[in-house]
Amino acid sequence: MDLSAINPIILIAALISAATPILLAATGELVAERAGVLNLGVEGMMITGAVCGFIISVNTGSPALGFVMAAVGGAMLSLLFAFLTQIALANQVASGLALTLFGLGISSLMGQNYVGIKPPRLGDVNFGPLSDIPVLGTILFSHDPIVYVGLLIVAAVWATLKFTRAGLVLRAVGENHDAAHALGYKVKRIRTLAIMFGGACAGMGGAYISLIRVPQWTEGMTAGVGWIALAIVVFASWKPWRVLLGAYLFGGITQLQLNLQGAGVAIPVEYLAMSPYIVTVVVLVILSADKSRAPGSLGRIFHASQ
C-alpha cells in the first residue's frame, strides 16, 4: 500500500470534473420533475448531446459552440418526449424509456463517421493569480468553463425555484396541475419548457463526457450515467443543493476508489467498486428524513377536461 501516490488536491479537482455530467443532467431532470414530469429519457438525451456536441466541435473547431449545440440537440430530442406526453398524452414512463432507446440509436447513427477523431480541447478558465493560490487554486480555479456553468445552473435553479414568481408557478404546476390550470397557468406550456430545459442540461452533460472527460466519440459512451442522474434527483428529495452534494459524492467516491485501487489499499476491490452507489444513497436518504416528498403531480398526465 502506498497512499503517498494519491495527491488529495488533484483528487478533489478530478472529482469536481468527474461529477459535472451527472450534476448537469440531474439538475435538468430536477426542474422537469418539479414541474411534474418524470422523464426517464435522460440517458438518451445525454448521449444525443454527446454526439451533437462532438460533431459540431470537430467541424467548427469550437468546443464552446459544441456545448451550445449539445444543449440544443438535447432540447430537440426532449421535444419528442414533450410531444408524446403533453400533446399525445402518452404514458411518461414508457415515453421516457423509448426516448432513451431512440437517443442511443440516433446517436450511434449520427456518430458513425466520428469514431477515432480527437475533438478540439476546451481551454481552462484563466483566473490569473487566483489559480496560483496553493491548494485552493488547483481545486477551485483550474477547471474548464463548463464546470462553473454547471455550478451556476444549480445556483440559478435553486434561486429561481425558491425566490421567483416563475419558480413558484413551476412548482405549482408540479404539485397540483389541476389547481394551477384553474388559476389560469398554461400547464402544458410550462411543462414543455421544463422538459426542454432538462434536455438541454442533459445534452450539455453528455457533451462534457465526449468533449472533455474522455475525450472521444464512442457509441453508447454515457454507459448509464443518465440513470444515476435520475436516481440522484430522487435521493436528493428534488432539492438543487442536495443534487450537487449527491453528484459530488458519487463522482468523488468513484475517483477515490480508483485511486485507492491504484495505490493498492487492502480493502477488497468489490467493496471499493460498490462504494460510490452505497455511500451516495445512504447519505442522501439520511438527509431526506425531513419529510420532503415528491411533487404531487409527478408522472401524472394532465388534460384540461379532467
Added chain:
Amino acid sequence: MPHVGANTYGEVHMKFTKLMTGAALALGLATAAVAEDKTKVGFVFVGPVGDGGWTYEHNKGRLAVEEAFGDKVETVFVESVAEGPDSERVMTEMALNGADLIFTTSFGYMDPTINVAAKFPNVKFEHATGYKQADNVSVYSARFYEGRAIQGHIAGKMTKSNIIGYIASFPIPEVIRGINSAYIHAKKVNPDVEFKIIWAYTWFDPAKEADAAKVLIEQGADVVLQHTDSTAPQAAAQEAGNVITFGQASDMGQYGPLPRVSSIIDDWAPYYIARTQAVMDGTWTSTSTWDGIGAGMVGIGEISNAVPADVKAEALALKASLADGSYHAFTGPLNKADGSAWLAEGETANDGDLAGMGFYLEGITAEIPK
C-alpha cells in the same frame, strides 16, 4: 450540420431501418419470418458494435460471414446485452426466431448460454472465452496472453517510471492470465517494474475507463495496459502525453504512433466462417478451440516507430517464437504470488491450469478480488 446531404439519405435510412430491426428484436417484437433455405446466424454482443475494440472485432467477424456466404446466410445481432438474465432472454428470442447457430461473445454469457442451449437442442451455440461445453455448445477463445507477453516486453523496456498501469475488467481467468503474462515478461527485462492494477468492473464504460487511465497516470504510470473494450484509455493517455498504450482487441491504430505503440488484434472471421460452414454441411460438433498467434486468431498490430528499433526487433522475435511454438508464454521457473511453486525450470503451463487461472504470479503484490 456536416455530411447530411441528400445523397446519403438513402444510406442513412437503410442503416436506420437495420437499427430499428435490432431494437425490435431486442424488444421481442420481431416476427419469425425466416426463409427456410438460409442459415441464420445470431450474435450476442456485450457492447456496441462501434466500441472500437472487442465487440467491433466480433462484428467484423459477423460481416465476414455475410461476405463469405452471401444469400445463403442471414445474420442477426443484438448489441449492448448485459451479462446475466438479460442475455438469456436475448438468446431465447434468437433461437425462437429460427437461428441455427448463435455466437455469444462475452465470458458472462457462459451460464445463460448453457441454460438456453439445453432448451434448444437443435440450435448450435458457440460461447467465447468460457469453459462450459455441452452437446450443442462449443467454446472458443484466443490466446490473448501471447499478445500480452509481447506487450509486457515492450512495456518493461520502455517504462521510465517503472510503474505500469493495468485497467482490468472482471476478475476472471482470461483477465488474470493477461496480467500475469504481461507482468512476467516486463519483469524479465526490467526487474524494478511494478504493476498498478485497477478493476473497473465493466467491459465498456468509456468515462470510467478514461478516469482509471488518468488515475494510473497521475500515480506515476507511463505505460497503461487495458483489458476493457473502448478506446477511452487511449484518448486519456494521448491527452496526458508521455504515456504509451496498446490497442486492445482491435488495432486502435488511430491512436498511433503515440500513445498506441502496438496492439492485440482478435481475428474471429476465419473461425466464424468455418463454424457457419460446418452448420451448413451438417458436420458441426461441439468443440473447444483455443488458438493463438500461430493460428492467426491473435494478431499483433504494427509496432510503431515510437518503439526503439532494438526493442521492436526483440518483440518481433518473441512473437515469432510464440507463433511457431518454440516458446510458451508461461515457462518455468514460475512461482505463485503466495510463494508456492507453480512451474519448475523449463516446464510449461498446461491448458487446464491456464483456463482456470485464479492466482497472481510471484512479484505482483495486489490481491485478486474474489
